[in-house]
Amino acid sequence: xxxxxxxxxxxxxxxxxxxxxxxxxxxxxxxxxxxxxxxxxxxxxxxxxxxxxxxxxxxxxxxxxxxxxxxxxxxxxxxxxxxxxxxxxxxxxxxxxxxxxxxxxxxxxxxxxxxxxxxxxxxxxxxxxxxxxxxxxxxxxxxxxxxxxxxxxxxxxxxxxxxxxxxxxxxxxxxxxxxxxxxxxxxxxxxxxxxxxxxxxxxxxxxxxxxxxxxxxxxxxxxxxxxxxxxxxxxxxxxxxxxxxxxxxxxxxxxxxxxxxxxxxxxxxxxxxxxxxxxxxxxxxxxxxxxxxxxxxxxxxxxxxxxxxxxxxxxxxxxxxxxxxxxxxxxxxxxxxxxxxxxxxxxxxxxxxxx
Amino acid sequence: xxxxxxxxxxxxxxxxxxxxxxxxxxxxxxxxxxxxxxxxxxxxxxxxxxxxxxxxxxxxxxxxxxxxxxxxxxxxxxxxxxxxxxxxxxxxxxxxxxxxxxxxxxxxxxxxxxxxxxxxxxxxxxxxxxxxxxxxxxxxxxxxxxxxxxxxxxxxxxxxxxxxxxxxxxxxxxxxxxxxxxxxxxxxxxxxxxxxxxxxxxxxxxxxxxxxxxxxxxxxxxxxxxxxxxxxxxxxxxxxxxxxxxxxxxxxxxxxxxxxxxxxxxxxxxxxxxxxxxxxxxxxxxxxxxxxxxxxxxxxxxxxxxxxxxxxxxxxxxxxxxxxxxxxxxxxxxxxxxxxxxxxxxxxxxxxxxxxxxxxxxxxxxxxxxxxxxxxxxxxxxxxxxxxxxxxxxxxxxxxxxxxxxxxxxxxxxxxxxxxxxxxxxxxxxxxxxxxxxxxxxxxx
Numbered sequence: 060x061x062x063x064x065x066x067x068x069x070x071x072x073x074x075x076x077x078x079x080x081x082x083x084x085x086x087x088x089x090x091x092x093x094x095x096x097x098x099x100x101x102x103x104x105x106x107x108x109x110x111x112x113x114x115x116x117x118x119x120x121x122x123x124x125x126x127x128x129x130x131x132x133x134x135x136x137x138x139x140x141x142x143x144x145x146x147x148x149x150x151x152x153x154x155x156x157x158x159x160x161x162x163x164x165x166x167x168x169x170x171x172x173x174x175x176x177x178x179x180x181x182x183x184x185x186x187x188x189x190x191x192x193x194x195x196x197x198x199x200x201x202x203x204x205x206x207x208x209x210x211x212x213x214x215x216x217x218x219x220x221x222x223x224x225x226x227x228x229x230x231x232x233x234x235x236x237x238x239x240x241x242x243x244x245x246x247x248x249x250x251x252x253x254x255x256x257x258x259x260x261x262x263x264x265x266x267x268x269x270x271x272x273x274x275x276x277x278x279x280x281x282x283x284x285x286x287x288x289x290x291x292x293x294x295x296x297x298x299x300x301x302x303x304x305x306x307x308x309x310x311x312x313x314x315x316x317x318x319x320x321x322x323x324x325x326x327x328x329x330x331x332x333x334x335x336x337x338x339x340x341x342x343x344x345x346x347x348x349x350x351x352x353x354x355x356x357x358x359x360x361x362x363x364x365x366x367x368x369x370x371x372x373x374x375x376x377x378x379x380x381x382x383x384x385x386x387x388x389x390x391x392x393x394x395x396x397x398x399x400x401x402x403x404x405x406x407x408x409x410x411x412x413x414x
Numbered sequence: 415x416x417x418x419x420x421x422x423x424x425x426x427x428x429x430x431x432x433x434x435x436x437x438x439x440x441x442x443x444x445x446x447x448x449x450x451x452x453x454x455x456x457x458x459x460x461x462x463x464x465x466x467x468x469x470x471x472x473x474x475x476x477x478x479x480x481x482x483x484x485x486x487x488x489x490x491x492x493x494x495x496x497x498x499x500x501x502x503x504x505x506x507x508x509x510x511x512x513x514x515x516x517x518x519x520x521x522x523x524x525x526x527x528x529x530x531x532x533x534x535x536x537x538x539x540x541x542x543x544x545x546x547x548x549x550x551x552x553x554x555x556x557x558x559x560x561x562x563x564x565x566x567x568x569x570x571x572x573x574x575x576x577x578x579x580x581x582x583x584x585x586x587x588x589x590x591x592x593x594x595x596x597x598x599x600x601x602x603x604x605x606x607x608x609x610x611x612x613x614x615x616x617x618x619x620x621x622x623x624x625x626x627x628x629x630x631x632x633x634x635x636x637x638x639x640x641x642x643x644x645x646x647x648x649x650x651x652x653x654x655x656x657x658x659x660x661x662x663x664x665x666x667x668x669x670x671x672x673x674x675x676x677x678x679x680x681x682x683x684x685x686x687x688x689x690x691x692x693x694x695x696x697x698x699x700x701x702x703x704x705x706x707x708x709x710x711x712x713x714x715x716x717x718x719x720x721x722x723x724x725x726x727x728x729x730x731x732x733x734x735x736x737x738x739x740x741x742x743x744x745x746x747x748x749x750x751x752x753x754x755x756x757x758x759x760x761x762x763x764x765x766x767x768x769x770x771x772x773x774x775x776x777x778x779x780x781x782x783x784x785x786x787x788x789x790x791x792x793x794x795x796x797x798x799x800x801x802x803x804x805x806x807x808x809x810x811x812x813x814x815x816x817x818x819x820x821x822x823x824x825x826x827x828x829x830x831x832x833x834x835x836x837x838x839x840x841x842x843x844x845x846x847x848x849x850x851x852x853x854x855x856x857x858x859x
Contacts (some may be wrong), residue, residue: 362830
């Protein structure tokens with residue numbers, strides 16, 4: 060094709076070659092640990108030169124594709140560096156005895172077998188599922204009721220919306236410490252008076268678990284509420300008007316019109332609460348740090364009564380200094396989360412059609 | 415035309431910023447880290463000023479020290495300044511602390527090939543760094559202290575920069591007023607009598623409770639799970655006696671008789687502790703209570719009261735005498751400075767020798783409030799517990815910090831058993847057997 064000048068071709072190939080050479084040179088220096096001041100520059104200039112050359116590539120047919128790739132590249136690169144590569148590395152590490160510093164050997168599936176022999180870990184899985192079930196129901200219910208309240212014709216709606224949403228803006232760790240104070244200094248005043256139990260509810264596994272659920276709802280319901288409000292606001296006014304003309308009362312409107320109309324919103328919200336409840340970490344860490352005892356679980360006395368999966372993985376790796384073992388648990392966590400999410404989305408999508 | 419110009423300008427700016435970032439990241443990597451890791455430091459200017467000299471640190475122009483105690487960061491910066499003035503050598507202090515622990519940060523630094531020349535470790539972390547720490551045997555300072563860290567495979571690796579002690583801290587004024595002689599507290603029976611007397615005279619003495627002992631596990635697990643548990647491992651033993659820690663590290667075995675006696679003693683502590691503090695307290699409440707004279711005893715170490723201005727009474731240590739004749743406190747360095755064998759070892763050795771000398775000890779003891787591990791140090795620590803600590807150390811009545819050699823994370827398991835015992839869910843036998851069971855299962859799973 061004679062549409063491109065020799066200059067254009069030369070510039071394109073020249074830039075690409077120079078870019079590649081520069082990048083390889085920079086990487087080689089990085090690997091050889093020399094040229095401290097040069098290698099970063101070489102790498103970046105090389106990458107830019109390569110893309111300039113790539114952009115000038117003499118083709119009409121694929122030019123658009125090339126532009127797409129160039130625009131996507133930064134995002135894909137960041138995604139690969141922060142998500143894909145660590146995931147692959149993590150899976151790799153889970154088969155070794157990596158301690159965060161060195162790998163002494165390959166241990167095969169030992170880490171995977173070991174975690175299922177650890178009663179504390181099985182307990183963590185169990186209560187994580189329990190926590191997720193509690194939260195999906197309670198957060199969505201609370202959030203939906205709050206949304207109904209905030210879409211009614213109440214006075215001072217803006218204030219209520221802001222007030223319910225506000226806890227979501229506070230970080231989980233801070234929230235955990237604030238609620239820890241409330242549970243052990245304020246609530247104890249009432250429990251001492253009412254039930255004569257002077258110890259905070261955080262010192263008992265069951266009540267501590269309820270405590271985490273309460274804090275989580277308090278934190279998360281406002282956020283989910285906003286999504287429900289958006290959903291409720293998209294219901295066309297004429298449908299509601301028609302139903303009221305047909306004589307539907309408030310309950311009927313709610314169950315026959317509103318809820319079916321916001322089925323996609325419900326899908327999104329359950330999905331959001333499901334995954335975020337599974338990943339519960341910061342409140343768990345700050346509020347109880349996984350403490351709490353279980354007198355008899357599979358014949359063992361457990362000391363991690365409120366430790367959920369994410370926290371269990373963290374303490375295995377960082378506190379107990381068993382990074383590879385923690386990685387193995389994290390891989391399992393990833394698989395559980397992936398499976399549950401896919402199943403959940405599938406089911407919800409079907410429901411939407413039926414409704 | 416205008417639009418084209420603008421887009422060219424924008425693209426130019428983007429490229430420039432990209433390459434600027436790339437260039438800076440490699441050129442000043444150590445310095446940039448010094449800044450970001452110094453989050454807890456109050457004086458961020460010091461590392462920033464040294465940014466230019468920090469880059470070639472690895473090539474021997476300065477020794478980098480990773481400090482794990484944010485509370486003495488300022489004093490260490492002063493130390494670095496003095497070191498430079500006196501010897502012309504450069505010391506760069508980077509501080510990690512607060513909620514980030516140094517060992518975790520060190521792992522990142524190792525992976526990033528950005529290791530400091532000197533860093534802080536706890537005794538049980540030596541094995542993680544096996545083969546990577548320099549042997550400091552034969553250095554001048556090793557003759558002046560008995561507290562260096564010796565490792566079987568690597569030799570003398572740890573420089574002790576401070577000595578800390580833990581036992582039952584007491585308020586000497588209160589004990590005196592109650593007619594209790596702390597020197598007599600060397601048996602469970604003596605403690606039972608003393609606690610009873612104090613408890614009966616509570617109002618008269620103006621104390622809320624005999625003991626400020628807190629078994630709250632979520633935030634104070636390190637206190638019960640590591641320090642108080644350490645008394646089971648070491649109380650009454652010679653500093654180099656490793657009987658019970660060896661037993662523990664041999665698959666999590668526990669000496670039943672000793673654990674039982676320990677359980678009885680802890681039971682007594684539970685009984686006489688401030689009930690508001692015992693299960694739900696915090697470290698701040700515990701220490702504040704002791705400083706205000708509300709408790710006669712406290713289950714912490716010399717770090718809980720660091721300045722003589724904090725207390726208006728005399729402080730001292732009494733042993734955890736859960737068996738007859740136990741008369742030692744636990745004293746020793748809780749952590750050490752070690753030299754990275756691939757770093758500037760000579761620079762590190764030179765600094766250690768200087769640091770054991772007079773001018774450096776002056777800063778560490780008088781400004782940082784540390785207790786010197788060196789025999790020839792002529793400065794008396796300002797710590798209110800110092801006198802009592804020194805009398806035990808001089809008499810040879812101190813045991814080691816072998817609790818630091820237990821398996822990583824064991825404290826999070828044992829602290830819960832302490833908490834359950836404090837809440838009354840377990841009795842003394844239950845405590846001893848549960849302790850044995852959870853430790854065993856922790857070691858074997």
